[in-house]
Amino acid sequence: MKRVLVATGGGDCPGLNAVIRAIVKRASQEPDWEVIGSIQSFDGILREPTEIKVLDERAVAGIHVQGGTIIGTTNKGGPFAWPVKNKDGSWTAVDRSDEMIRKLQYLGIDAVISIGGDGSQRISQQLYEKGLNIIGVPKTIDNDLSATDFTFGFQTAVQIATEAVDKLVTTASSHNRVLILEVMGRYAGWIALHAAIAGGAEVCLIPEIPYDIQKVAEKLQSRYNKGKGYAIVVIAEGAMPKGGTLVSEQSDEVGYHNLRLGGVAHKLSRDLKDIGFDADIRETVLGHLQRGGIPVAYDRVLATQFGVKSFEMVLEGKFGEMVAYRHPDIISVPLIDAINKPNFVAPNCDLVRTARGVGISFGD
Numbered sequence: 310m311k312r313v314l315v316a317t318g319g320g321d322c323p324g325l326n327a328v329i330r331a332i333v334k335r336a337s338q339e340p341d342w343e344v345i346g347s348i349q350s351f352d353g354i355l356r357e358p359t360e361i362k363v364l365d366e367r368a369v370a371g372i373h374v375q376g377g378t379i380i381g382t383t384n385k386g387g388p389f390a391w392p393v394k395n396k397d398g399s400w401t402a403v404d405r406s407d408e409m410i411r412k413l414q415y416l417g418i419d420a421v422i423s424i425g426g427d428g429s430q431r432i433s434q435q436l437y438e439k440g441l442n443i444i445g446v447p448k449t450i451d452n453d454l455s456a457t458d459f460t461f462g463f464q465t466a467v468q469i470a471t472e473a474v475d476k477l478v479t480t481a482s483s484h485n486r487v488l489i490l491e492v493m494g495r496y497a498g499w500i501a502l503h504a505a506i507a508g509g510a511e512v513c514l515i516p517e518i519p520y521d522i523q524k525v526a527e528k529l530q531s532r533y534n535k536g537k538g539y540a541i542v543v544i545a546e547g548a549m550p551k552g553g554t555l556v557s558e559q560s561d562e563v564g565y566h567n568l569r570l571g572g573v574a575h576k577l578s579r580d581l582k583d584i585g586f587d588a589d590i591r592e593t594v595l596g597h598l599q600r601g602g603i604p605v606a607y608d609r610v611l612a613t614q615f616g617v618k619s620f621e622m623v624l625e626g627k628f629g630e631m632v633a634y635r636h637p638d639i640i641s642v643p644l645i646d647a648i649n650k651p652n653f654v655a656p657n658c659d660l661v662r663t664a665r666g667v668g669i670s671f672g673d
Contacts, residue, residue, distance in 0.1 A: 312343050313623055314418045315364065317378040318350035318387075318425035318432070322448050322462035323604035324612035325378040328424055330369040331616025337366055339624070345418065346380035350429070351388050353380075354409050359416075373609055376602045382425075384567070387432055410441055420623045424448050426460070427648060428567075430631060434644040437629040444622050445631035445644050446615050450599060453497040456647035457633035461612040466493065466599040467503040470543070473595055474508025477541055485538040486589040487529055487581075491574035493599050494545045498654045500599070501545035502661070505669055511540040512670045514577070516547035517654040518661075520672025525577070526586045528670035533588060544577055546570040551673075571596075614639045 315332055317325050329346070336342045347353035348360035362368070362380065372379055386392050388409045390402040413421070420442040423433045426449035433445045447454045450466035470492045481488040490510075494500045498515025505513035512528055514520050525542075532540045547570055549555060556576050557568040574592035581590060604612070615632045618639045622630060630641040654661065661671070 310343050310417075311341055311419045312345055312417050313620065314345045314347055314354075314361075314413065314416075314421045315380065316347040316350045316353075316421065316423050316425075317380055317382045317448070318423060318429035319382060319384050319448065320426070320450075321377050321382050321600050322450055323376050323465035323600070323602060324461035324608040325382070325424060325448065326369075326375045327373040327604060327609045327612035328446055328448075328461070328616040328619075329364065329379065330373050331613040332422060332620050333364050333366060333369045335617045335620040345416075349381040349383045350425070351409060351432075352383055352386065354412055354416075355388065355391060355405055359412070361416075373613065374603055376600075376604065384428070389432060389435060406436065406439060410436070410439060413441070420444065420628070422446060422619045422623065426451070427454060427651065430454075430644055430648050433631075434629070434648060437644060442623075442626075442628045444619050444628060444641075445647065446619050447631060447633065447647065450500065451494050451497050452499040453495065453652045454647060455650045455652035456631065456642045458636050459611065459634055461608045461615060462600075462604070463499065464607040464611075465602070465605045466500050467507070468605050469599050469602070470500055470504035470595060471507040473593065473598075474504055474510060474541055474543065477593060478508070478539075481539040481541060484589060486591055487540045487542065489542045489544060489574045489577055489590065489592045491544050491546060491571070491592065491594045493595070494547060495570060496547045497652065498545045498548070499652075501543045501548075502654055502664065505543040506660070506664050506667070508541065508543070509667075510543045510669060512542040512544075512672060513664060514542065514544040514548040514573075514672055515654055516545055516549065518656050518671045518673050519549050519551040519553070521551055522577075522580045522584060522672070524670065525672040526581055526584055528672070529581070529586065529588070542577070544573050546573055548573050550580070 353360035388406040424446040452463040
């Protein structure tokens with residue numbers, strides 16, 4: 310019996326369970342393959358006792374409609390930076406990758422499918438370079454991997470953000486207010502841009518186009534001058550004013566090395582008031598609502614395609630590669646190419662021009 314290990318790493322994302330289900334259902338058509346799930350990414354392998362579970366058709370029945378992941382995930386630590394507490398209470402990161410690979414061999418694991426975003430796939434590439442038979446599946450609501458047209462989870466996040474804009478319109482118009490909606494995306498503005506267009510926002514502020522606070526105020530004031538009396542601003546968590554810096558803080562969580570972004574909505578509100586914009590302003594931070602809940606049909610389909618393709622890549626021995634969507638095909642690309650260049654919004658791309666064409670201001 311051959312074994313493939315499945316791990317979900319990084320932040321959770323709608324569609325993860327659909328990928329797991331697709332891998333299991335495709336593997337069930339091969340009589341000599343068994344699917345094993347590692348609990349909380351590779352932590353399940355590194356822990357003592359080992360935390361893994363057999364994934365058969367019964368275990369994955371109906372999970373494609375569920376958010377999250379039935380095998381858990383983590384964005385802390387990992388095989389190359391496993392946190393160890395010292396006697397003095399401080400923490401040290403140690404490399405346990407060789408130990409993990411030996412343990413996978415002991416468990417009879419023939420191949421690994423790693424489902425995750427940029428950080429997870431960088432770990433996949435490092436493990437591949439150490440000789441592990443590994444395949445990547447791209448996952449992120451941020452849609453910031455350039456090797457694939459879309460990542461699953463993105464469309465669900467956009468839908469949630471758009472529904473938030475729709476709801477904010479009614480309360481903004483009732484009170485003649487400016488409502489600022491802060492959405493996720495880290496250094497990419499895709500969620501904000503799609504939600505602003507779909508929801509009909511007046512202003513969209515994204516990391517790729519630094520904004521001028523005066524021009525933002527002028528756009529908002531023009532709404533009041535026309536008698537509209539309310540406006541919607543969608544701002545990405547990584548957006549910055551011209552000459553400004555990210556609104557972020559260093560996390561004190563053990564094993565978490567990314568900057569924690571957030572707070573741009575409140576900063577924008579304060580800055581608008583500081584320059585004399587006197588309309589009522591309220592802020593809404595959508596936060597982790599964007600990551601949770603039932604995946605939309607698009608993400609279920611894309612995730613299922615990725616799951617089937619990833620197992621077929623195992624059968625073909627296409628290790629060191631990642632599944633990717635290049636319309637209309639599901640293909641594979643080298644992991645090293647997938648992590649080489651992030652997918653950011655080009656300031657002159659068609660979608661930005663579309664937004665400008667319907668009167669959305671980027672504050673530039």
